[in-house]
Amino acid sequence: MKIFISADIEGTAGIAHWDEADRDKADYREFRELMTGEVLAACEGARAAGATEIVIKDAHESGRNIIVDRLPAYARIMRGWSGHPDSMMFGLSTEFAAAIYTGYHAKAGSEANPLAHTTTTRVSRVLLNGEVASEFTFNALCAARYGVPSAFLSGDAEICADARALVPNIVTVPTLEGFGRASLSIAPAQAREAIFEGVKLAIGRLSERTMPFLSGPxxxxxxxxxxxxxxxxxxxxxxxxxxxxxxxxxxxxxxxxxxxxxxxxx
Structure with a gap:
């Protein structure tokens, strides 16, 4: 069973400032470690539920954040950016049983995370068919194009709520809640434990998964x-x-x- 993980950083437990997500800043090293830890927890949860192969898309900024030497032998990682329109989901195909999302964050225009945005800070909002959309909105619909259900998401409380509204029965782990420029977060150790258990649960009940429904135009x-x-x-x-x-x-x-x-x- 193949599982796909799309990993971001702005919804990682404990994060509160852009310096912590910027590879050119001193604070980045700590949060690169924490992002990697959450991805590893997701890998271990999927493995415990029967996954035989995991493909990870490092989907934050440079696409070169996850510490690759810490990945398990059954995982492969897509680093950097190809330029393909699948973007944060590049590497996904019809062969995968499920898509998992870690470190995800609230959409542009939201105040639910100090780092809320949609793809770039150059936009104030992105709407799809009149509704304000997040990166997860587009990524879950991308997965649905391949017939792949979105099974699990971890990130701030708002993106978890948005994910549950878009994808019935998705398992979520809220890691933090935003208050202006501040965030109230669970401990990283608790986040890793919850992600492990959440992914294990989600993969174990894939038969209950549903995909987002949005027909054209x-x-x-x-x-x-x-x-x-x-x-x-x-x-x-x-x-x-x-x-x-x-x-x-x-x-x-x-x-x-x-x-x-x-x-x-x-």
Missing amino acids: YEITVEFVNSTDAYRASWYPGARASAPRAVSFASDDFFEIQRALRFLLA
Whole structure:
């Protein structure tokens, strides 16, 4: 049984500041360790539930965060960025039994995490069919394109709630709650234990999983922080300026939505 893990950092237990997610800052080393620990807990939970192979997408910033020497022998890791529209889900295929998400965070426009954003801090919100969307929204729908259910997510309390609303029966582990620039977090040791148990539970009851349902046509609207980015993005084929600093794109094919996001948010 093959399991896919998409790993981010801004929902890692204890995180509260952008310096902790930036490889050029001194605080990053500690949170790179904590991110790696949560991924390892997810691997161990999946293994305990019968996974024979795990593919991890290092999905934060450079794509070079997880300490690879600590990975178990049954895991492989996708590092860096290919440029493929699957982005944080690159490496996923129809061969996988489930997708798992660790270190995920609240969407742009939210106050539920000091590090809330959607792909880039250059946008204030991203909407899908009129609803404010998160990175998880697009990644879960990407997984559904391959027929792969989203089984487990860990991250801040809001993204856990959003995940449960989008994907019925998904197992979640809330790691922190945001208050302005502050965060209230569980201890990293508790997070790792809960992730292990949560992933084990989720993989053990895959027959109960359901996938997000959203049929086309699809329309995304990207609301940029500044007009310069909006003007540049408006030149993507099929895109249109839909409001001040906002660009929209529509398609019946969700992959075309992913392709557009790949370039609109570049």
